[in-house]
Amino acid sequence: MSVAGYVVPEDGVGALLELERLDPLTFRSLPHVGERVRLYGGEVAAQAVLAAGRTVPPGRPLNSFGVYYLLPGDSTVPVTYEVGTARDGGTFSTRTVKASQPGGTILVATASFQRPEGGLSHRVEPAPAPMPEALPELERALADDPVTLAWITEVTGRLLVEVRLPDGSLDGPGPGGHIAALRVWMRTRHRLADAPRTQAAGVVYLSDLLMLVASLRPHPHRVADGDVWFATIGHSVVLHAPARADDWLLYEVESDWADAGRCVTRGRLFDRTGQLCASTTQEAVLRVTERT
Structure with a gap:
């Protein structure tokens, strides 16, 4: 069309x-x-x-x-x-x-x-996670949570991306014991051009998705409940290795701080082989209408 x-x-x-x-x-x-x-x-x-x-x-x-x-x-x-x-x-x-x-x-x-060049090399590894093909689609994974399912289905449908939840939920605790952590497999729904700059732009496109959800993990609020308002202030991406945004990438996101109507999150994007492809940080406005 x-x-x-x-x-x-x-x-x-x-x-x-x-x-x-x-x-x-x-x-x-x-x-x-x-x-x-x-x-x-x-x-x-x-x-x-x-x-x-x-x-x-x-x-x-x-x-x-x-x-x-x-x-x-x-x-x-x-x-x-x-x-x-x-x-x-x-x-x-x-x-x-x-x-x-x-x-x-x-x-x-x-x-x-x-310009590409060599140098000292080290990188972190992702926490063990099921491969995306082994995970259920959102309709099955969130069948018992219709409010969250409706919210994330609208978001991913509008943005033309696919996601899988290695920990089974957007709201449950993730691995590793961090108070505010989230893991998501994600990719664009349609194939992108092979040009490296197009794929890099696709990674930037994906990197802004769902980061702020991690900031709600320690609190009795869910992004789908309608009492949370957020808006990104600043976002940064550092690319470490070529990655395809139209193949599955595992996003590990943690939020170390929220206060004063703001929150900060940081993330790591891994490809399906476990290679670290990008690191991200984000600052956002985070406001909640307290329930009465």
Whole structure:
């Protein structure tokens, strides 16, 4: 299905990330067809990664990306991405990105790209987890929790991703004894282009998903109950190894702190072989309407 001048979300994450080049340093997304909704932060971040990457010399994949969200985006309006060439060195290229809509700037970001090189090497291993193919789909895994099932089905359907729950729930305790931890297998529903920058953008797209759920684990609140309001302030991703966003990635997320109407989470993305592919951090507004 296609609609001239619009992106149809059902066409997949790859379609959502396509950009029109207006000049060497300016890019524009297509508006979504359908009703107006708040743009998913991971979509805007991933588009910013692709805009920045298209201005970088070849042979320099994304190594890190940091973003601040300033205003909610409107899905029915194109987003304009203005890229700044901060530096091109012998090894690293650095870019700034400003994403705007008629209401103002919705995102500012910095992206770093590195020419491959060798060096000292070590990495952590994931906690043992069942492979995603061995886990039930959400309808079975959450059959006894229709409220959470309805919430996560709406989210994953709208964002065109698939998830599996290695610990059987979004709300139960995870392994390792951390007071606020969550594990999720995730991937895009549709195949993405093989280009490394597209796959890296896909990883950034996924990395914004479900992180804040971990911050609720120590508290008598669930994200699906309707009394929790959150909005991401800042999000960062450091990439360690090439990964396919359209194959299963295991996301381990922990929240070490929440207070003052904010929370902080950190995550690790592993591929199905157990290789650490990316590390993430996120700061967000977290507010709860206390029950009476």
